Amino acid sequence: MNSLLLRIRPFLQTLRYALAFVWQSxxxxxxxxxxxxxxxxxxxxxxxxxxxxxxxxxxxxxxxxxxxxxxxxxxxxxxxxxxxxxxxxxxxxxxxxxxxxxxxxxxxxxxxxxxxxxxxxxxxxxxxxxxxxxxxxxxxxxxxxxxxxxxxxxxxxxxxxxxxxxxxxxxxxxxxxxxxxxxxxxxxxxxxxxxxxxxxxxxxxxxxxxxxxxxxxxxxxxxxxxxxxxxxxxxxxxxxxxxxxxxxxxxxxxxxxxxxxxxxxxxxxxxxxxxxxxxxxxxxxxxxxxxxxxxxxxxxxxxxxxxxxxxxxxxxxxxxxxxxxxxxxxxxxxAIRSKLPQAVRPRPFPASLGQGITFEQVSFQYPHEERVAVRDFTFTIKPGEHVAFVGANGAGKTTLVKLLCRLYDPTSGRITIDGTDLRDYAIGDVRGAVSGIFQDFVKFQFSAKDNIALGVNASEVALPVVAQAAKQAGVHEAIERLPKGYESLLGKLFDGGHELSIGEWQKVALARAILRNSQVLILDEPTSAMDAKAEAELFERFHELAQGRTAILISHRLSTVKMADRIFVIDRGQIVEQGTHDDLMGRQGLYASLFLTQAQHYQ
Known part of the structure; x- marks a missing residue:
């Protein structure tokens, strides 16, 4: 009898779920x-x-x-x-x-x-x-x-x-x-x-x-x-x-x-x-x-x-x-639920940063991994300041961006914006204040206009606004050369699409980030596929478009970060040096050693 009940009970539950599922549709x-x-x-x-x-x-x-x-x-x-x-x-x-x-x-x-x-x-x-x-x-x-x-x-x-x-x-x-x-x-x-x-x-x-x-x-x-x-x-x-x-x-x-x-x-x-x-x-x-x-x-x-x-x-x-x-x-x-706790009464997010971003003894370890990705990060980024994080691959640079975007919460320590813990803001507000591109950015197989317009949460974005962002990112001329201009389909996944170079794709992603007009702009290895000339042009443009905004640059190529207000050197998940380019070169530490090693390849 018990065996029969064990068989019937799941069926009755299934029938109830199925009826509700079909009825709701x-x-x-x-x-x-x-x-x-x-x-x-x-x-x-x-x-x-x-x-x-x-x-x-x-x-x-x-x-x-x-x-x-x-x-x-x-x-x-x-x-x-x-x-x-x-x-x-x-x-x-x-x-x-x-x-x-x-x-x-x-x-x-x-x-x-x-x-x-x-x-x-x-x-x-x-x-x-x-x-x-x-x-x-x-x-x-x-x-x-x-x-x-x-x-x-x-x-x-x-x-x-x-x-x-x-x-x-x-x-x-x-x-x-x-x-x-x-x-x-x-x-x-x-x-x-x-x-x-x-x-x-x-x-x-x-x-x-x-x-x-x-x-x-x-x-x-x-x-x-x-x-x-x-x-x-x-x-x-x-x-x-x-x-x-x-x-x-x-x-x-x-x-x-x-x-x-x-x-x-x-x-x-x-x-x-x-x-x-x-x-x-x-x-x-x-x-x-x-x-x-x-x-x-x-x-x-x-x-x-x-x-x-x-x-x-x-x-x-x-x-x-x-x-x-x-x-x-x-x-x-x-039934899967977010492990990121939502604030019961979220604090209003500041319209503009007053005190800046602070990491207070932040450590983080990815689930199911023994290695600590970030250990005891403590620093402050002032409003409007342009900072760079440099180090070898796997040092923990991208992890801090994930923490700042609240894709993860720190294992210990806390991150604050204007003195308020990120966890006390609404997650949507935190992510809405941040914009940028990652090294593994997505090549959306849509029109050029839609690719860039995805940067803002709006059903329709005017073409002049999209074109302005493309000009700032330096991809406007490349798009204009396409048969249908901004209406041209990008990528080869669908019939009639046009493939761009890796550098052009990155500029499209940058235009998408610019259009978002967030308070914090993050560029995670943005120039990895560009030649030296294009790289120099992009960073001159970057400093121009980031004026008045807090900018964070993640890179392992040290020649790209010389113009940053401050540079943080990360090694094995820890900040080992920080300062301007000239300061760090004068100390003759890890940064100077890495910079001189990379510079040999350009001589």
Whole structure:
């Protein structure tokens, strides 16, 4: 009994979630679907009864001399059957149309939920393999699972209505027929439930391997790694890895399918025995004159249909139970909550910085990593000051930017703006006050205008405003040379797109950052793909456009930071030196050593 409850309880929970999910997507379509399915469910009852009347009318007509027989009753019944057939055809088309429309609405609703949660979660989750597994499972189910839920719910409802109608007819025959047919259908239902449970467990266990196969396939088929795949002849090796992963997944799934096929066959044999037992009961009663020929045909069809409806109901219910895989994964994904605490009563963010930005003994360690990325950072950046953070790759430069943007919170210490802890401001206000580009900036495959206009949160940005930002970033002339100017599509992902050089892409990203007009401007390795002349031009322009704003420059190329008001030298997660370029060169410390080493390459 406890085992049965353990199986039924998740199903009832799944059914409740599925009903709420479908209803929220479109109440009007849900009502329309239910109405059509009710009529479809009751229609077989009318057809069976009209069939019985037709056979009885024909049988009685055979007993009357032909010259006295009337075809009127038979014609009337035939007209009724024809009308029922027409109504059935109309309902089938209508139900199919509503189902297809509703499936699209449900799918779009589900995508909206996934996208909203994906944007909401912290950056930390995207650097977590378990989160990636959860997201992958949710995305893999997205193309078909909502439609499966909708179809299973509607079919379950229709089969339930029809089954009740058949049960009414069979109760007229004998009440014991109903439990006999129900008992013979139970084994198949439990086989399907067991199949759903095993499939759910197997898919969760094999998500990492499935995701690996998906990743290798992406490397083989998308532009991300196209150059390396060809240069290093990686195709055969990557294909081998993909085949190996898919072979394991395929063989395990086939083994499961074989076991389920054998178990399903045994369960269906039990059902066949039950159905033919009831057939025998009806035949014997007809033979003894207790039923008419019309009754015989009606009950035979009722038994056959009841058996089919029971099997269909079991299939629909088990499909809903199987959809627990999707709903559990979806709920698991939607249950993710930000680890960055929101201020209950956020402080108003200053319209302009008065005291500046202060790091007070800030340390940070990435989750699931032993290495401390930032240790005891203590410094203040004054309003309007231009500072640079330099050091080798992996020293902790970019981490401090993530902390300032509140993509993470410090492990210890605190960051303040005008004396107020970042955690006491609304997260949106903190991020809205910061603008910039990262070394791994996104090349949005949109028009040049849209690429730059994404810098501000507005539905429409005037072209002159966009063009002004492009001029400040030094990319206006490059965009104007494109066939459609600012309406030209950038990138090669879509037809008619135009590829830019890496330096031009970076200038587009810089224009996007400039357009945001934030109080703090951050440039994280912004010139890594530019030549020396372009680099010099950009930094002259940078100092001009950053006037009146606080600017933070992250770089490992020391020639780019000489103009900064102050330079912080980071080594192994700690600030080891700070001062102007001349001060640091005079100290002959780490900065001077790195600067002279890099300068040798330009002599």
């Amino acid at each position: 479109s109440p009007s379509l849900a009502v329309g679907s239910i109405a059509v399915r009710v009529v479809q469910g009751l229609l077989p009852l009318a057809v069976l009864y009209l069939t019985k009347l037709l056979i009885d009318a024909v049988t009685e007509g055979l007993k009357v001399p032909s010259q006295e027989a009337s075809l009127t009753p038979i014609a009337t019944i035939l007209a009724g059957l024809a009308g029922a057939a027409v109504i059935s055809a109309m309902l089938t088309v209508g139900a199919s149309l509503i189902s297809r429309i509703h499936a699209q609405v449900v799918t779009d609703h589900m995508h909206a939920l996934l996208q909203a949660k994906s944007v909401e979660v912290d950056l930390e989750y995207y650097e977590n393999a378990r989160y990636q597994d959860t997201l992958h499972r949710a995305q893999q189910e997205a193309p078909y699972r909502p439609t499966a839920i909708l179809n299973a719910l509607l079919q379950c409802f229709q089969d339930g209505i029809s089954l009740l109608a058949m049960a009414g007819i069979l109760w007229w025959l004998h009440w014991a027929v109903i439990p006999v047919l129900a008992l013979t259908a139970i084994p198949y239902f439990f086989v399907r439930l067991q199949q759903a449970n095993r499939l759910f467990a197997w898919e969760r266990e094999r998500t990492p391997l499935e995701r690996k196969a998906w990743y290798v396939n992406m490397l083989l088929t998308q532009a991300t790694a196209a150059k390396e795949v060809r240069l290093f002849d990686l195709g055969p090796r990557l294909q081998k890895w993909f085949r190996e992963a898919r072979t394991v997944l395929r063989q395990e799934r086939i083994a499961l399918e074989r076991r389920w096929a054998l178990a399903g066959l045994a369960a269906q044999i039990v059902g066949v025995i039950g159905v033919f037992g009831v057939y025998s009961f009806v035949a014997v009663r007809t033979f003894h004159g207790l039923l008419t020929v019309g009754d015989l045909v009606m009950f035979f069809q009722a038994i056959q249909r009841a058996s089919g409806f029971l099997e269909g109901l079991g299939w629909s219910v088990s499909n809903l139970y199987e959809s627990n895989l999707f709903l559990t994964t979806l709920n698991e994904f939607l």
